[in-house]
């Protein structure tokens with residue numbers, strides 16, 4: 086089965102080596118780790134076994150296309166051929182054949198086009214790997230854009246007064262902030278303010 | 292009629308071509324009158340599109356079978372209600388409909404465009420008119436709906452039987468309008484870019500039209516899914532068919548767009564990116580029209596098949612080149628003023644949102660084109676269908692739900708880890724409880740549990756926002772909870788409208804998880820007086836009704852649904868289990884535990900002209916699960932072959948519709964004060980703030 090976590094780990098390490106920023110490193114690492122696990126599990130996941138005959142017939146019928154209907158799987162199609170194919174599947178399941186064997190049987194008869202999703206092997210590996218490439222490539226692009234912006238800003242803020250003290254310190258509204266941004270946060274601030282008032286009230290009483 | 296129609300189409304070509312030329316020349320040469328007349332030409336295009344459509348509808352209503360298109364899509368016995376809408380049932384007429392829709396929306400948008408946008412308008416009008424000219428031109432030369440027949444047939448062929456459904460009145464018009472309507476935000480963005488004068492102002496207008504089109508497309512897809520659910524007869528609603536994918540892709544990109552323009556509106560960032568996004572959405576919309584019209588990929592429901600696919604594809608490539616060229620040309624003016632300050636800010640969450648939405652789009656696009664790739668690369672046909680998309684898109688969609696929960700908790704610019712942690716407590720706690728609860732109930736499916744937890748997480752995050760905001764009002768101003776919530780929403784409609792839409796997305800997610808992971812299915816043939824038992828339902832075949840008409844043979848199965856006490860059927864169940872059956876058949880006899888809960892009337896119709904079967908499922912729905920019955924066939928020996936499935940939580944897919952609509956309308960409801968502030972802030976003008984130096988997020 087495919088394991089996807091290798092390239093991700095490599096890429097993660099590369100990014101983390103190239104740029105050092107602890108908090109960001111944590112987040113990027115976390116996101117990539119989560120996606121590695123997610124994809125790893127998905128890649129390795131095989132749905133089968135301990136299902137009843139009916140469930141397996143149904144499962145297989147969602148994985149095979151009806152050869153005479155445009156773009157419908159067997160379970161969706163009302164065509165006679167598709168009903169017949171489901172009977173064949175049932176017999177084979179009862180004969181103890183595995184899902185892979187049954188799929189292979191239909192591929193031999195109708196060609197690869199009968200599979201609702203290509204097998205992950207040979208040239209068709211491309212179709213499975215590409216999503217991962219898209220995901221990781223995109224993540225790298227976004228991470229990079231973000232880091233660039235941040236670097237720019239750091240470089241800029243050294244000369245300006247108002248951009249300082251960004252990190253974990255509690256954020257405050259810059260004096261510079263305009264009404265819009267103020268209003269926009271109003272809901273939440275009010276809550277906080279009230280919370281505080283309630284607290285002080287409590288203290289007064291106590 | 293055909294002469295009126297054909298004339299209208301040629302006039303349409305002329306006025307839209309004139310609109311292009313007049314606008315461009317007028318703008319370049321600085322002739323105001325020309326610009327104005329170019330704009331009016333768009334209204335003229337609307338007029339002729341209207342006349343053309345009216346002519347076609349009249350031809351349908353009067354059974355004018357001398358027109359080929361009418362003869363192919365209508366007949367005498369057809370219900371009059373359907374003749375009214377049959378004009379967009381196939382390729383030529385749907386082109387006319389699209390043209391009408393675009394002309395209408397273009398006219399409205401041109402009319403409503405604010406005065407301060409006037410320098411960019413000629414270019415916007417020109418772009419709109421180019422697309423109109425393309426559509427009119429295609430009809431005039433290659434796909435004239437008014438083509439006449441030399442021999443007039445006595446009766447027409449009739450409409451495609453699948454289309455005889457109330458969905459015909461809503462899904463096609465909405466989805467076609469939504470797709471073609473993406474031209475409008477694109478035209479405004481490009482117009483601004485070409486004129487070069489409107490740093491950030493175009494986003495206000497583009498936002499409105501983008502959300503309108505996005506809303507129309509979203510509702511259109513949902514209606515299509517519901518249509519598929521009720522008639523295609525497979526109990527499914529979304530099969531990752533190419534036609535479905537090409538509607539979803541531009542919609543996803545628009546979703547990304549309406550988030551990322553918020554950043555430009557508020558903070559002047561992401562300028563390049565927004566242009567890129569609307570360009571991609573536009574190009575993908577054209578891909579959709581191209582695939583719907585032709586040939587290159589197989590689809591269950593493309594009703595406009597024709598040879599126009601390639602033409603639309605070429606137009607798409609042209610648009611791509613145009614959008615890209617424009618971008619490169621204006622690149623220097625698109626730099627952001629500010630940079631992202633913190634990874635934990637709303638800006639950054641939008642970046643992640645955009646990333647995820649585009650990843651789903653790109654993966655989906657890849658899945659759609661891969662059969663072509665495989666065909667070209669090694670001459671082997673392959674199919675890429677639902678199982679593929681479930682695996683590759685599923686995890687990313689899950690991530691989207693999670694991020695959708697976190698994003699709204701982050702304020703603009705930056706936040707402290709501490710306050711984020713505090714805000715995350717309730718959602719995380721609720722998600723953890725969900726996992727525990729599900730596992731306690733014996734639900735172990737990893738992805739489903741994770742999915743439900745993610746949904747609860749995001750839902751509680753939104754509720755927390757609303758609760759905290761409303762509580763502030765309740766405590767402070769002594770308002771009633773409902774009033775407080777309503778005022779809270781009213782205080783910032785774009786935001787809270789968005790949150791309502793998020794809730795709608797969660798509702799869809801619930802339906803998807805329920806139906807994908809927990810559906811049960813059992814097929815069997817039963818005779819009159821027999822019942823089929825699945826889970827805790829007994830489905831009794833009580834009666835059969837036949838209607839033999841000239842155009843079709845329609846048969847109904849009257850079915851009574853009983854809720855049963857499974858222990859009454861323990862013996863049969865054990866026997867079924869032993870041979871691996873999901874359900875079993877019994878001869879009907881009343882058992883005390885059985886309770887009649889519904890009557891269904893599913894039908895199976897065979898259309899002779901089309902040699903095609905159309906089934907209408909019987910659905911007993913509830914918020915917990917749908918019992919879904921399809922008569923697959925009525926057999927010679929008086930038995931009926933039924934496919935029965937239980938689709939848990941399916942109703943939540945449709946509940947999402949009204950929520951989505953409400954949220955979209957709330958977000959769109961004009962909010963002049965907020966908009967003024969946003970504009971002023973962008974133009975650098977300082978707004979007197981009083982003293983906003985309140986400590987935040989302590």
Ligand code: HEM
Pocket residue numbers: 379380381382385389453454462463466467468470471512514515516517518519520523528529530534535536537538539579580583584592593594595
């Ligand atoms: C998941 C469900 C569906 C999606 C996402 C979907 C999507 C689409 C798209 C993208 C178009 C083309 C719009 C254009 O060319 O501008 C379209 C058109 C249409 N759809 Fe659907 N569709 C769905 C289900 C259905 C079903 C079940 C039916 C009917 C049985 C149906 C009937 C039509 C019709 C009649 C048109 C207009 C055809 C034309 O262009 O002439 N759709 N839909």
Ligand code: HEM
Pocket residue numbers: 498546549550553637640641643644645647691692694695696697698699700784785786787788789790792793796955958959
């Ligand atoms: C991927 C994760 C997502 C995140 C982080 C996110 C975040 C947000 C936030 C924070 C807002 C409110 C902005 C404000 O303060 O006004 C918002 C608005 C909105 N969201 Fe989302 N969202 C996500 C996904 C989605 C999805 C999947 C949809 C719809 C299908 C959606 C539809 C909307 C809409 C319509 C608005 C209102 C836009 C406006 O009024 O201009 N969002 N989103």
